Amino acid sequence: MKEHTLEECVRHTxxxxxxxxxxxTTSGIWDMVLTxxxxxxxxxxxxxxxxNQSRAAEMLGINRNTLRKKLDHYQIKV
Incomplete structure (x- = not known):
């Protein structure tokens, strides 16, 4: 089975x-895709x-406060 990159999956979708x-017509594609x-x-x-939020933030390449804001925005419980 052929593996697909994330970029290929997004393009196909x-x-x-x-x-x-x-x-x-459509609008709001930027927010739709990012979400x-x-x-x-x-x-x-x-x-x-x-x-572990500190480790997750490090893996994502963002600071812990940014991660916490994103978790709050998406209502993701830790």
Missing amino acids: LERYFKDLEGE AVERPMLEVVLEKAAH
Whole structure:
């Protein structure tokens, strides 16, 4: 089975999204994509960091306060 990169998956999903619109107009794609990617990314990284916020922030390359704000925004319980 062929492995796909994250970039390829996002590209494929966006192409399918536009195809499914069947010519209808859309807006807010930036926020839609970031929200769709950011929440699961935070959840998976937290799991891999054993719910240690300092370690998760380090893995993500952001500071701990930024991580905490994002967790609050998505209402992710730690």
